[in-house]
Amino acid sequence: MSALIEARGLTIHRPGSAETVLRDVDFRIDPQEIVTVVGPNGSGKSSLVRALLGHMPLAAGHVARRPGLRIGYVPQRVQIDTAMPMTVRRFLSLPRRINDAEARTALERTGVHGIDRRQLAQLSGGQFQRVLLARALLHRPHLLVLDEPTQGLDQPGIVAFYQLIADLRRDTGAAVLMVSHDLLVVMRASDRVVCLNGHVCCEGTPEHVSTAPAYRALFGAEAQGALALYRHHHDHAHDDGCLADDGRGHAARTHHA
Ligand SMILES: Nc1ncnc2c1ncn2[C@@H]1O[C@H](COP(=O)(O)OP(=O)(O)OP(=O)(O)O)[C@@H](O)[C@H]1O
Numbered sequence: 001m002s003a004l005i006e007a008r009g010l011t012i013h014r015p016g017s018a019e020t021v022l023r024d025v026d027f028r029i030d031p032q033e034i035v036t037v038v039g040p041n042g043s044g045k046s047s048l049v050r051a052l053l054g055h056m057p058l059a060a061g062h063v064a065r066r067p068g069l070r071i072g073y074v075p076q077r078v079q080i081d082t083a084m085p086m087t088v089r090r091f092l093s094l095p096r097r098i099n100d101a102e103a104r105t106a107l108e109r110t111g112v113h114g115i116d117r118r119q120l121a122q123l124s125g126g127q128f129q130r131v132l133l134a135r136a137l138l139h140r141p142h143l144l145v146l147d148e149p150t151q152g153l154d155q156p157g158i159v160a161f162y163q164l165i166a167d168l169r170r171d172t173g174a175a176v177l178m179v180s181h182d183l184l185v186v187m188r189a190s191d192r193v194v195c196l197n198g199h200v201c202c203e204g205t206p207e208h209v210s211t212a213p214a215y216r217a218l219f220g221a222e223a224q225g226a227l228a229l230y231r232h233h234h235d236h237a238h239d240d241g242c243l244a245d246d247g248r249g250h251a252a253r254t255h256h257a
Pocket residue numbers: 014015021039040041042043044045046047048
Protein backbone atom coordinates (compact mmCIF):
# COMPACT_ATOMS: atom_id res chain seq x y z
CA MET A 1 0.00 0.00 0.00
CA SER A 2 1.28 3.51 -0.75
CA ALA A 3 -0.47 5.25 2.17
CA LEU A 4 1.10 5.02 5.62
CA ILE A 5 -2.35 4.66 7.16
CA GLU A 6 -5.63 4.29 5.37
CA ALA A 7 -9.02 4.04 7.04
CA ARG A 8 -12.43 3.42 5.52
CA GLY A 9 -15.88 3.88 6.99
CA LEU A 10 -14.64 4.32 10.57
CA THR A 11 -17.37 4.44 13.14
CA ILE A 12 -16.41 4.76 16.78
CA HIS A 13 -18.60 4.61 19.86
CA ARG A 14 -17.98 6.31 23.16
CA PRO A 15 -16.22 3.70 25.32
CA GLY A 16 -18.75 1.61 27.18
CA SER A 17 -21.78 2.98 25.34
CA ALA A 18 -23.55 2.84 21.99
CA GLU A 19 -23.26 6.60 21.51
CA THR A 20 -21.53 7.46 18.24
CA VAL A 21 -18.43 9.64 18.51
CA LEU A 22 -17.35 9.33 14.87
CA ARG A 23 -19.43 8.19 11.95
CA ASP A 24 -18.28 6.79 8.60
CA VAL A 25 -14.90 8.51 8.43
CA ASP A 26 -12.48 7.88 5.56
CA PHE A 27 -8.90 8.95 6.15
CA ARG A 28 -5.44 8.50 4.68
CA ILE A 29 -1.98 9.89 5.19
CA ASP A 30 0.81 9.46 2.67
CA PRO A 31 4.58 9.47 3.18
CA GLN A 32 5.99 12.92 4.08
CA GLU A 33 2.59 14.56 4.26
CA ILE A 34 1.63 16.95 7.06
CA VAL A 35 -2.06 16.39 7.80
CA THR A 36 -3.83 18.31 10.54
CA VAL A 37 -7.15 17.39 12.09
CA VAL A 38 -9.15 20.36 13.38
CA GLY A 39 -12.57 20.50 15.01
CA PRO A 40 -14.37 21.78 18.09
CA ASN A 41 -13.93 20.26 21.55
CA GLY A 42 -15.43 16.79 21.69
CA SER A 43 -15.61 16.47 17.89
CA GLY A 44 -13.70 13.17 17.97
CA LYS A 45 -10.20 14.28 16.98
CA SER A 46 -8.34 12.31 19.65
CA SER A 47 -10.65 9.33 19.14
CA LEU A 48 -9.80 9.32 15.43
CA VAL A 49 -6.09 9.40 16.16
CA ARG A 50 -6.37 6.61 18.71
CA ALA A 51 -8.41 4.50 16.29
CA LEU A 52 -5.84 5.04 13.53
CA LEU A 53 -3.13 3.84 15.91
CA GLY A 54 -5.17 0.79 16.87
CA HIS A 55 -5.67 2.00 20.44
CA MET A 56 -9.44 2.16 20.22
CA PRO A 57 -12.01 -0.43 19.15
CA LEU A 58 -14.00 0.22 15.98
CA ALA A 59 -17.77 -0.13 15.81
CA ALA A 60 -17.49 -0.34 12.01
CA GLY A 61 -14.97 0.16 9.21
CA HIS A 62 -11.32 -0.79 9.04
CA VAL A 63 -7.85 0.70 9.38
CA ALA A 64 -4.83 -0.46 7.39
CA ARG A 65 -1.34 0.51 8.51
CA ARG A 66 1.58 -0.06 6.14
CA PRO A 67 3.46 -3.19 7.24
CA GLY A 68 6.52 -2.26 9.31
CA LEU A 69 5.26 1.27 9.89
CA ARG A 70 7.16 2.99 12.73
CA ILE A 71 5.12 5.61 14.54
CA GLY A 72 6.33 8.24 17.02
CA TYR A 73 3.34 9.23 19.13
CA VAL A 74 3.00 12.24 21.43
CA PRO A 75 -0.34 11.87 23.23
CA GLN A 76 -2.48 14.79 24.35
CA ARG A 77 -1.80 14.23 28.02
CA VAL A 78 1.31 12.80 29.58
CA GLN A 79 1.07 12.10 33.29
CA ILE A 80 4.31 12.96 35.01
CA ASP A 81 4.50 12.12 38.68
CA THR A 82 6.33 15.18 39.98
CA ALA A 83 6.88 13.42 43.29
CA MET A 84 9.14 10.96 41.49
CA PRO A 85 12.32 12.65 40.30
CA MET A 86 13.29 11.83 36.74
CA THR A 87 15.88 13.41 34.49
CA VAL A 88 15.28 14.14 30.81
CA ARG A 89 17.99 11.59 30.00
CA ARG A 90 16.26 8.82 31.94
CA PHE A 91 12.88 9.72 30.47
CA LEU A 92 14.32 9.36 26.96
CA SER A 93 15.42 5.83 27.84
CA LEU A 94 11.86 4.72 28.63
CA PRO A 95 10.62 2.33 27.52
CA ARG A 96 13.67 1.39 25.41
CA ARG A 97 17.20 2.06 26.58
CA ILE A 98 19.15 4.42 24.33
CA ASN A 99 22.77 5.55 24.46
CA ASP A 100 24.03 9.07 25.24
CA ALA A 101 24.76 9.90 21.61
CA GLU A 102 21.20 9.03 20.57
CA ALA A 103 19.81 11.15 23.41
CA ARG A 104 22.04 14.09 22.49
CA THR A 105 21.11 13.93 18.81
CA ALA A 106 17.37 13.78 19.56
CA LEU A 107 17.52 16.76 21.93
CA GLU A 108 19.63 18.76 19.47
CA ARG A 109 17.17 18.02 16.72
CA THR A 110 14.27 19.43 18.74
CA GLY A 111 16.20 22.50 19.88
CA VAL A 112 16.71 21.60 23.56
CA HIS A 113 20.26 20.25 23.61
CA GLY A 114 22.08 20.38 26.92
CA ILE A 115 19.07 19.76 29.14
CA ASP A 116 19.56 16.02 29.58
CA ARG A 117 20.46 16.26 33.30
CA ARG A 118 17.49 18.50 34.13
CA GLN A 119 14.50 17.19 36.06
CA LEU A 120 11.31 16.84 34.01
CA ALA A 121 9.37 18.74 36.67
CA GLN A 122 11.62 21.78 36.16
CA LEU A 123 11.08 22.15 32.41
CA SER A 124 8.92 24.85 30.87
CA GLY A 125 5.87 23.73 28.86
CA GLY A 126 7.71 24.38 25.60
CA GLN A 127 10.81 22.48 26.70
CA PHE A 128 8.72 19.54 27.85
CA GLN A 129 6.91 19.37 24.48
CA ARG A 130 10.27 19.29 22.74
CA VAL A 131 11.49 16.51 25.00
CA LEU A 132 8.35 14.51 24.16
CA LEU A 133 9.01 15.14 20.50
CA ALA A 134 12.66 14.09 20.91
CA ARG A 135 11.49 10.83 22.49
CA ALA A 136 9.03 10.25 19.65
CA LEU A 137 11.87 10.74 17.14
CA LEU A 138 14.24 8.25 18.76
CA HIS A 139 12.99 5.27 16.85
CA ARG A 140 13.19 6.97 13.45
CA PRO A 141 9.45 7.02 12.82
CA HIS A 142 7.94 7.08 9.34
CA LEU A 143 5.05 8.94 10.93
CA LEU A 144 4.89 11.39 13.83
CA VAL A 145 1.51 11.62 15.52
CA LEU A 146 1.04 14.70 17.69
CA ASP A 147 -2.17 15.28 19.62
CA GLU A 148 -2.51 18.96 20.55
CA PRO A 149 1.26 19.44 20.69
CA THR A 150 1.17 23.17 21.42
CA GLN A 151 -1.18 23.17 24.40
CA GLY A 152 -0.05 25.71 26.94
CA LEU A 153 2.43 27.46 24.63
CA ASP A 154 2.24 31.18 23.91
CA GLN A 155 1.87 32.45 20.35
CA PRO A 156 5.60 32.77 19.56
CA GLY A 157 6.09 29.30 21.09
CA ILE A 158 3.37 27.90 18.84
CA VAL A 159 4.87 29.44 15.71
CA ALA A 160 8.32 28.14 16.65
CA PHE A 161 6.93 24.66 17.29
CA TYR A 162 5.28 24.45 13.87
CA GLN A 163 8.50 25.64 12.26
CA LEU A 164 10.28 22.82 14.07
CA ILE A 165 7.73 20.32 12.74
CA ALA A 166 8.28 21.55 9.19
CA ASP A 167 12.07 21.27 9.65
CA LEU A 168 11.74 17.75 11.05
CA ARG A 169 9.64 16.66 8.11
CA ARG A 170 12.24 18.06 5.75
CA ASP A 171 15.21 16.55 7.61
CA THR A 172 13.83 13.13 8.55
CA GLY A 173 11.23 12.58 5.81
CA ALA A 174 8.66 11.63 8.44
CA ALA A 175 5.01 12.32 7.73
CA VAL A 176 3.15 14.23 10.44
CA LEU A 177 -0.39 13.74 11.67
CA MET A 178 -1.45 16.45 14.09
CA VAL A 179 -4.50 17.38 16.06
CA SER A 180 -4.62 21.09 16.67
CA HIS A 181 -6.66 24.04 17.82
CA ASP A 182 -4.23 26.61 16.45
CA LEU A 183 -6.18 27.39 13.32
CA LEU A 184 -4.21 30.41 12.25
CA VAL A 185 -0.87 28.68 12.31
CA VAL A 186 -2.10 25.28 11.21
CA MET A 187 -3.31 26.75 7.96
CA ARG A 188 0.23 27.61 7.03
CA ALA A 189 1.91 24.48 8.31
CA SER A 190 -0.21 21.73 6.76
CA ASP A 191 -0.42 20.10 3.35
CA ARG A 192 -3.92 18.93 4.12
CA VAL A 193 -6.51 19.77 6.74
CA VAL A 194 -9.34 17.50 7.87
CA CYS A 195 -12.17 19.28 9.62
CA LEU A 196 -14.04 16.97 11.96
CA ASN A 197 -17.30 17.24 13.86
CA GLY A 198 -18.43 13.67 14.51
CA HIS A 199 -17.84 13.10 10.79
CA VAL A 200 -15.59 14.72 8.18
CA CYS A 201 -17.17 18.12 7.51
CA CYS A 202 -14.65 19.05 4.87
CA GLU A 203 -11.06 18.31 3.96
CA GLY A 204 -8.42 19.32 1.47
CA THR A 205 -5.74 21.93 1.11
CA PRO A 206 -5.75 24.64 3.78
CA GLU A 207 -7.15 27.12 1.30
CA HIS A 208 -9.95 24.79 0.25
CA VAL A 209 -10.93 24.06 3.86
CA SER A 210 -10.73 27.73 4.84
CA THR A 211 -13.37 28.62 2.29
CA ALA A 212 -15.66 25.63 2.94
CA PRO A 213 -19.01 26.68 4.42
CA ALA A 214 -18.93 23.80 6.96
CA TYR A 215 -15.58 24.98 8.27
CA ARG A 216 -16.72 28.60 8.50
CA ALA A 217 -19.87 27.54 10.29
CA LEU A 218 -17.81 25.65 12.86
CA PHE A 219 -15.13 28.24 13.50
CA GLY A 220 -16.78 31.54 12.62
CA ALA A 221 -14.58 34.61 12.89
CA GLU A 222 -11.49 32.57 13.61
CA ALA A 223 -11.95 30.78 10.29
CA GLN A 224 -11.96 34.11 8.47
CA GLY A 225 -8.69 34.97 10.15
CA ALA A 226 -7.13 31.71 9.07
CA LEU A 227 -8.14 32.35 5.48
CA ALA A 228 -6.80 35.88 5.54
CA LEU A 229 -3.53 34.67 6.92
CA TYR A 230 -3.29 31.85 4.42
CA ARG A 231 -3.97 34.17 1.49
CA HIS A 232 -1.53 36.67 2.86
CA HIS A 233 1.12 33.97 2.84
CA HIS A 234 0.42 32.69 -0.64
CA ASP A 235 -0.69 35.67 -2.71
CA HIS A 236 2.51 37.63 -2.62
CA ALA A 237 6.02 37.61 -1.30
CA HIS A 238 7.51 40.23 0.96
CA ASP A 239 10.62 40.33 3.04
CA ASP A 240 9.40 41.37 6.50
CA GLY A 241 8.53 37.78 7.51
CA CYS A 242 6.04 39.18 10.00
CA LEU A 243 4.54 35.98 11.34
CA ALA A 244 7.75 34.07 11.65
CA ASP A 245 9.55 37.00 13.24
CA ASP A 246 7.06 38.42 15.66
CA GLY A 247 4.71 35.46 16.02
CA ARG A 248 1.61 37.60 15.76
CA GLY A 249 -0.78 36.25 13.18
CA HIS A 250 -3.12 39.15 13.85
CA ALA A 251 -0.51 41.71 13.04
CA ALA A 252 0.16 40.01 9.72
CA ARG A 253 -3.51 40.12 8.91
CA THR A 254 -4.04 43.71 9.88
CA HIS A 255 -1.17 45.10 7.94
CA HIS A 256 -0.99 43.01 4.82
CA ALA A 257 -4.23 41.19 4.06
N1 LIG B 1 -12.29 7.22 27.40
C1 LIG B 1 -13.46 7.82 27.17
N2 LIG B 1 -14.55 7.56 27.93
C2 LIG B 1 -15.75 8.14 27.70
N3 LIG B 1 -15.96 9.04 26.71
C3 LIG B 1 -14.93 9.35 25.94
C4 LIG B 1 -13.63 8.77 26.10
N4 LIG B 1 -12.81 9.27 25.15
C5 LIG B 1 -13.54 10.14 24.43
N5 LIG B 1 -14.80 10.18 24.89
C6 LIG B 1 -15.91 11.01 24.36
O1 LIG B 1 -15.85 10.98 22.96
C7 LIG B 1 -16.13 12.28 22.41
C8 LIG B 1 -14.98 12.72 21.55
O2 LIG B 1 -13.84 12.90 22.37
P1 LIG B 1 -12.42 13.23 21.76
O3 LIG B 1 -11.44 13.32 22.90
O4 LIG B 1 -12.11 12.28 20.66
O5 LIG B 1 -12.69 14.67 21.13
P2 LIG B 1 -11.67 15.81 20.73
O6 LIG B 1 -12.18 16.41 19.47
O7 LIG B 1 -10.26 15.28 20.71
O8 LIG B 1 -11.87 16.82 21.94
P3 LIG B 1 -10.87 17.94 22.55
O9 LIG B 1 -10.65 18.96 21.50
O10 LIG B 1 -11.67 18.48 23.69
O11 LIG B 1 -9.62 17.23 22.98
C9 LIG B 1 -16.37 13.20 23.61
O12 LIG B 1 -17.75 13.33 23.79
C10 LIG B 1 -15.74 12.47 24.75
O13 LIG B 1 -16.41 12.76 25.96
